[in-house]
Amino acid sequence: MYQKFDVVIVGSGGAGLMAAMQLPNASVAVLTKVYPTRSHTGAAQGGVAAALGNQEEDHWKWHMYDTVKGGDYLVDQPAAEILTREAIDAVYELEHRGLPFNRTEDGRIDQRRFGGHTRNYGEGPVRRSCYAADRTGHMILQTMYQNAIKNEVRFFNEFLVLDLLVNDGQACGVVALEIRTGEIHTFHAKAILFATGGYGRAWRVTSNAFACMGDGMSIAYRRGVPLQDMEMYQFHPTGIYKVGVLLSEAARGEGGKLLNGKGEYFMERYMPTLKDLAPRDIVSRCIVQEIKDGNGVDGKDYVYLDVRHLGAEKIAEKLPDITDFARNYLGVEPITEPVPIQPTAHYAMGGIPTDTDARVVIDSQWTPMPGFYAAGEVACVSVHGANRLGTNSLVDLIVFGRRAGKHMAQFIQENDFAPLPEHPEDASREYIDHLYSSTGGESAARIRSELQNEMIDNVFVERTDKGLRHALDEIAGLQEAYQNVQLQDKGKTFNTELVEAVELRFLLDCSEATIHGALARTESRGAHFRLDYEKRDDVNWLKHTLAYRGTQAHDVRLDYKDVILIEDPIFKPKERKY
């Protein structure tokens, strides 16, 4: 079926819905593979950062400093300035739209501490995270969806986008599979926004939902758009042992501490100033180090998160969901027992490269692809650099989601529909038909699980040349095996086996780009830590990776793009200490 809209937004998480809000006078379609309220934004717990200064003095410039330093200086500084300046107004916008923030005694938005957020350029922790209990993302998602209902936004729920349509260098639509009927649809548009989220399911232990399969990144990559800084993937220090479900940094923001098998609060030893509130890349590495030093619990590969000293009342009031997870999935009572945790795959700093208006740029010269936008976790503007600070993703969604919406509103005024390419659906139909008819006998579930194990073994917190090469060979093999994936379900109606097979290809693409970036980057920076190159190397590596897809896993082409710095000496790259 063919349909035409001014704007097509793919993804109904925080970024997609925030963009949709900015387009009251356009015809807009929001396509989402899950019901809007099931989007992964709903899982975010801790909060959204903005220097409101409600409890103590704070300034956007301090926030910007923390963001740049937290990202180990791989941050494009003008973008970080926009992020932290506009965060303030964007949070007020959320409040005006109904978001039920926790409140201070005098009725203002309550704020709490979070990792890496400091006062006065690193002096000590600051209260910057605006929150709604430990379900801030849930409240953002609900509030934005509610506003979308109010504005009568048109949703296409349970539509899986398969392809981006590009004609003569201009984006002009998408092709999608309607999951319920198995029908293929073409959406013709002047502007297309990808807000499809991350790819945390590439790792076995992950905090990410099943839907986080890297869809948007892969689709763009296959249309010649490079993926930027994919080696910068964040592993959150406190995933529930083995399960990966996240215990928010809010637990440490409220005073929780990490405890090793010897009963020692070890972060004090590594990071004397910020201790347990040091940025995530550092804390995750400290945990891995403790485990290597034999300080894991019972010599095993986990340590504890301890919140016992906070007391039952504070735990119930500030951390209800987290407590619930520990009880439910581990049978552990956080009020009286420490909770077993390990680092878990969490967040993609990299993604589809964009400028600060969320326009997708396709090379090191910042050439835009007209009509194509990306925002949220799928995009790389790059405000998170080599390591994102907690609560900075939700800000990213609302600030750059909003900017995307505003820019598209202008773009559709000034531009007409570009014609669709000939036979726009052919590639997608051929691909889906192949999956239906294949008799290769291979199982998508097997391939996915091998991929996830390989990524945990060799593309995790610590990396080496040898391990990364192993992973690359493995991915190449899995991509070959993918050609033989065979479905048991041949039906059209709600074929989730087909959906999972399609998603697996997305995941393989993202993993491939991640490994290439990591292999080439012979330094350690932020979340990318090379055991064989332990130092940061600003002379050679203060630059962004761009990975272009080749014909197979081994021949990805890499290019590089300068990091944009500003003149102010306070933001000059220096060693990161906390």
Add this chain to the structure above:
Amino acid sequence: MNILVRIKRYDPERDAKPYWDEFRVDVEPIDRLLDTLNTIKWTMDGTLTYRRSCAHGVCGSDAMRINGRNRLACKVLMRDVGKKVTIEPMLGYSVIKDLVIDMDRFFDKYRSIKPYLITHDNEPGTERLQSPEQRAIYDEGTKCILCGACTGSCPSIWGNPDWVGPASIVNAHRFIFDSRDQGGAERLNLLSNKDGVWRCRTIFNCADACPRNIPVTDLIEQVKRAIVYGGPEEA
């Protein structure tokens, strides 16, 4: 441990009517029921169909009827289900395939109660003020993940599919009792009609089903009182 999993299956392209299917699965006691469904789908029968996303009880995708009660498959642990577990789609919804139900109607009803902040004043330059006490009054309703478990457990819905249902009332409550909102009267008016709150017979199935531990029935009672007394303040 080895468990017998009985699942009500239905594929509109193949089956004239639903039937029971059985699988024997090796599971760990702390596996989620969702893990067990995945094991079946990924290693035994790829055609088994259900929704899921977050896998830890916050997105509302996988509400289903488990041993006779509406639960999220990702919040039920295998050690708690016994040697045999029976899984069906929730009642009160039409079935699309296997455990996947049609939720369009559910969301239509949600939309009908105007689930968004209604204000007529100009917005201030910063945030609107609200005290922690005012914030606490409507806290419970903000936890709702729209999973539909309450609505699907309600005999009043089974008997009258047009009824607005508990989930919608929970979400109406969330706004009616929000000190910033000015649309309370509109919503109370909507909920006082024949398919509004009065069809609730205070059976408490909804509160038992709610995976977010929202006291659903209590919230419905508060809305009833607000209607009788002409507003939330008076109730």
